[in-house]
Amino acid sequence: MTAILPAETAGARRAPVRHTADGRRKRWRYLPQYLAVAPFFVLFAIFGVYPVLYSLYLALQRWDGVGPMKFVGLENFAFLLSDTTFWDSIGNTLIIWVMSTVPMTALALLIAVGLNSSVRYKGVLRVAYFLPNVTSIVAMSLVFGSIFSDEFGILNWFLGLFGIGNVDWLSDPWAIRGAISVMIIWRWTGYNAIIFLAGLQALPPDVFEAARIDGAGPVQTFFRITLPLLRPVLLFSVVMSAINGLQIFTESQVLLGNRGGPGGAGMTMVLYFYNTAFADNDFGYGAAIAWGIFVVVVLFSILNWRLVMRPERGQVQTKGAGR
């Protein structure tokens, strides 16, 4: 709607007094333009707005997918609030997110700095680092499944060579979360490294030159100059990883099945939603879980937004203090 207003007001200003029929004709003049942009709005209404509203309607019903729906009011939401599995799944999602994002960011930075300094075959390396990101997650989860297998996994065999006993990668709650985190790290490190590399290459070289002249070592340069200047890019990557982290699903599902493995340690929010709606065929409650996830995501976004806004405030303050 906002796009229409300027054109209309412009027309009105040009000719304030006009016959209504003429005005209507004027309005019809823009019909082709409206029609030209209409497909997006039509498709968005069908595949975007309608399902969202329908899921809200569904969250108030009890429905097994076959029979008639039964209106239950806010019962599903009341159940959701007291559902320990749901709270556990939020916890699991956040734990896995932290366990994967922290090492991933550090690793990606390391790779980016390495790529930024003069290395041969830079192009080949960039492609190689990006490769995990475009690999099918299902195929990758199957490979990781055989790596992490408790009894006959490659990883346990490898650990055995060094006399380290078997780790129950897919049975022990913390090992499960670790295994999923490793898969996420493997998938996203290269992607973030490329982003960081782009950020690094955009940094002004004269700052580094000045640092070198002032006698700063490489470690000092990294922590005092590179990292602070890279802050916006770092924040972008953290926000992106939060968006992806809250949606962890396939890794858990393929590695552990719909029920999240022993102790439900791999049960993430989205997996719980999927299991309820599409394995147990409890669509009403599934929709309620989806709205629960929505609330968590909103809270998370507010948190992220605050994090992104803070450095600007900080900069203004230091500038003021410096003067």
Added chain:
Amino acid sequence: MTLTRRRFLTGAAALGAAAFGAVACTSPTTANPGRITLWYTSNGLSDVVLGEAVKRFAADKLTPSQVSGELKQRLLAALAGEAYLPDITMLGDDIATYFADTDHFVDLNSLGTAGVRDEYLPWKWQAGTSPDGFQLGFPVDVGPAALYYRHDLFAQAGLPSEPDEVAAAVSTWDDYFTFSAQVQKKLPGRYMITDTKTVFTYSLAQEPRKYFDRANHYLDDQSQVRRAWDRAVQAFRMGLTAGYAGSQSVNGQSIDRHAAWNSGKELSFVNASWITGELKESAPGTSGKWRVCRPPGGAGNQGGSFLAITKYCPDPHAAFEIVKWLQSPQNQPQTFLDLGLFPPSPSAYTDPRLLAPEPFFGGQVTMDVFSKIAREVQPVYFSPWDITISDTFTDELTNVESAGKDPEDAWRDARASVERLLRRQGVLS
């Protein structure tokens, strides 16, 4: 008339609107109007039999369509939208989830099942009947459970190794556990039981009652569930289970288990007949070393599917003829040979092709074992909530097995979450 941009845009928009309108008006109820569409899952029906059926029922334009992914999700979507529905569809062993909504389907009794009913195992036929007598499902296959074991390793350890001897040694679950402890003492580091989950599942499969009665009343006396639970816990306490539950994929396959079959670490396991395909495929090197025998505790069934006709089918009689022919006792052996789907008709058990000695089982005629079990299975009511409830119990058993949870706490938690679930679904008040 020249084609200006404006004319082009309005024309294109009009065309688009017309196309939308056309789709809305002629929206077909069935997937292929004028044809009889059959939805089946991968490995659900034999391609050979289907190929013949397409030729045979050319007049009805039989169109088999293999659904990739989950057939159930696609069927539910089609039913909810009442569009693009199949005429004949396959239903899984969760057929009870449709019993409350049989108005979407055709009662096969109204098409004349009287003549064919007696050709099928009575308990399987009954499993496709809703509590109020609506014949929803036509039997496709059954899953009689047997004990699979490594003949060579048993013999090597000087233990009973011929099917009859082993069956006699493991006639009850207690006998099986005692026997297993003996075997594990002689062959240390190996396992006789996959995990607590299989003990629970197959023990419960032998009971005449599960969680609900046929009137969909929750059986508050869960002594049969408790019995299966205690057996599973006992097997774990005796150190007989391998606990491969953790490394299971979505379709229930376990990498650890496959490796354990290959390396001879898993010496025996109780499972339904359909596991044979997975066993042959993932452990080809062990060919000739396996045998099957009667399982501990008696006959039980796990899994098996059905064919149903939707009420949207314009010609249910023609569809029924197709279903009858596809699943006729004459065609079941071919399906068994192609996919290992166990025949639901006792008369198929005497088919010479199925009585041939099997090299994978060292020349044993496994049909002798399976057919006896299939005939002895007791009818049991499978409610719409059974799968979710079973999953809740086996989740807790896995917690006992691999996370060291106290079995009593686990039992209490499982029962509590089942009751909570049933309350949410309005089954319990």
